Amino acid sequence: MLETEALKSLYEKHCKHGFQYIYGTAGFRYKADVLDTVMFTTGVLAGLRSLYLNGQTVGVMVTASHNPPEDNGVKIVEPRGEMLEQSWEKYATELANCASQSYSSFETKLQELVVTLKVDTKKSGGIVVARDSRESGPHLVSAFKAGAQVLPTVKIIDYGILTTPQLHFLTSKTNELPEGAEIGEQLYYQELLSAWDQVTDLCGIKSLPFHLQIDAANGIGGPKVMEMLSQSDFFSGAYEVVNADWQTYAALNHLCGADFVKTNQKLPHGISSSGNQAANQISCSFDGDADRIVFYYCDAMGHFRLLDGDKMATLFAKFFQDLLHQAGLQDAIEMVAVQTAYANGSSTHHLEKVLGATVKCTSTGVKHLHHEAVKSDIGIYFEANGHGTVIFSTKFVDTVNQRLAASTQDISKSHKALQLLKLFTKLINQTVGDAISDMLAVLAVLSILNWTPQKWDQEYTDLPNRLLKVSVPDRTLFKTTNAERQLVSPAGLQQKIDVLVSKFDKARSFVRASGTEDAVRVYAEAASRAQADSLASMVGTIVENS
Structure with a gap:
């Protein structure tokens, strides 16, 4: 570990005071301008995690997924490509908040973690890092790398701009393959395309049974999916990518992408209903970092039909x-x-x-x-x-x-x-x-089944539903139980929701604090579209007034 003076110098350069952080369902995620401190401490913690795991490589992804362009975030990925071990989320939060208080608080917490976790800081370790296409990404990666420098024996490989799943994949492969193996995004493309070719050869599938439109949310999934599909003769002329302007930062997730399509239940900008009415047309939307996908088409009447998770x-x-x-x-x-x-x-x-x-x-x-x-x-x-x-x-x-x-x-x-x-x-x-892998898997299944x-x-009909986002002063007040289907706080709010639900047919509704935004999400479901919309609106109103 760095000497005190060097550690303090890095801390003072990258850390700001006065912000409280929480490692949520997708890591840390906030407005980009408050993330310097947490990026620095995440660099430290990722290094500690690697050393704790006897030098295995951990991954770090700088992304805010479906959030607006001004947001960003960071999450740590386990050696097998999974999300960070839950017990370490507490360490990540504590270290960030101590750094947000003072240098002495940060240094004390860091030393405490090293001792508590019995980390040998002289051992070698590794981190692979990547970011999505947000404008704030390069600056935040620099703050992260500065934090990782606190542990000089930990080697960092920066893959630049990747989709989140590519970073998870490469983290896993780095630990799985022998030292010296060539690991990069081309390995990702080769593995998926090789499997695709073998599936289609085995099943005698010569071409896609429908034309494919991909809405890339103006995120990094656009150039990555085009790079992959351009390497396959099978897909030549079978697809088009829209909303692929990943270099216009303000366009990210704007009127497009999986979250927009799912929440608004309508076509994204750039895709028209006319072509989607044909039986041989299917469309899909990625989110900003390409770890989500939804499919959809338009029926003979031109009505939007969602094929979601x-x-x-x-x-x-x-x-x-x-x-x-x-x-x-x-x-x-x-x-x-x-x-x-x-x-x-x-x-x-x-x-x-x-x-x-x-x-x-x-x-x-x-x-x-x-x-x-x-x-x-x-x-x-x-x-x-x-x-x-x-x-x-x-x-x-x-x-x-x-x-x-x-x-x-x-x-x-x-x-x-x-x-x-x-x-x-x-x-x-x-x-x-x-999004890319799931897209291929869905296309393969539909082709094999000839659907x-x-x-x-038509396999089943969704109950009409509505998802609302309600801004609240303090989302932490909303606490749930029973797999988040019932509120226990604020007191009395669940009973009010139950009364509203009882007034509609085949209805249910629940409320939970967002894990990624300063808001509360309201879900409502009922026998008709009008009932679902009314129930969502009513529940949203009582949440707003709670």
Whole structure:
């Protein structure tokens, strides 16, 4: 660790006083102009985490995802590509807030962490870092690197601008592959495209059955998805990317992107309803850092039809359930779908009653869903906003490989199902929700099933719902229980919500503090669009007045 004078000099250059930080569901996320201090301390903490894990490389992503351009944030990624170990979120918050108070407070907390965690600061470690396309990114990465310098034995690799899932992927590969292996974003493209080619060859798919439009939210997903698809002859002429102006900072997530489409339930800027009415047309939207995706089309009447995270979860559940039966693994492999309270009630009913799948509900935030999903052999998790993935256990991989080895010469339906199960473990980025990887996986499933967007949509009908964002003076006052479906604070507010819900058909509503913004989110669902809108508005009003 640096000598006191050098440490103090870096601290004084990068840290400001007077701001309180919280490591939320997606790390630290605030207006960019208050992030210098927390970027510095995150550099320190990421180095400590690497040393604590005996030198394994950890990842750091500087992003604010779907938030407005003036926001930014940072999160730490575990060596296998997962979110930061939850017990360390407290350390990240404490170190940042001590630095926000004074140098002596910061130094004391740092020394305390080193002792408490028994970190050998003389060992070697590693950090890989990347950022999204926000204007504040370069400055904040500099503050982060200054913090990492506090531990000189920790080596930093800066990958520049990446999507969040690419950073998770490269973090995992850095720890998985032998030293000296060539690791970079090209490895990401090669792995996904190789899996795609093998899936399409196995299933005799020569071309996409529909034209694809990609709304890239004017974020970094635009150039990255174009870079990848340009390397594949299969996709030549089969797609177009709109809202790909990632270098105009103010355009990021503006009137476009997954959050805009999901929240407003309408087409983004740049995509018209006319082309989306055709059976051979499907569109999708990424968010700013390309870790979320939603699909959509327009029906024959020109009405917008959303295919969100719930629809993706049910699509994958049906597909993998069918493959397991074809492979004779339905009794050997456990498949679970993990949802949050935001999941549409119809999707949960379809999973449980029509598909017969096991469904678990967790608190909002992919870290909670991921933690639950890894307990199963196939864990399918998607938030309704389109953030999610599918996770396959070691037992699953071993079982599939063993069955394949025993049926090498077999050309039966069972053998093909086993091959597809294995290939989808490569096509899907299991480290985190990934708009590009999820896009390919959905396109592959629809192509294999020979489904149009309309056929996918008709599997079940969503209950109309509305999601509102209500600004409040202090979001921390809103505390929940029962996987965030019930309020325990402010006192009496849940009872008022229950009274309103009882006035509508097939209704439910809940309120929770945002994990990424200074706001409270209100979700309402009912039998008709008018009822859902009315319920959301009424609940929003009582929240505002609480």
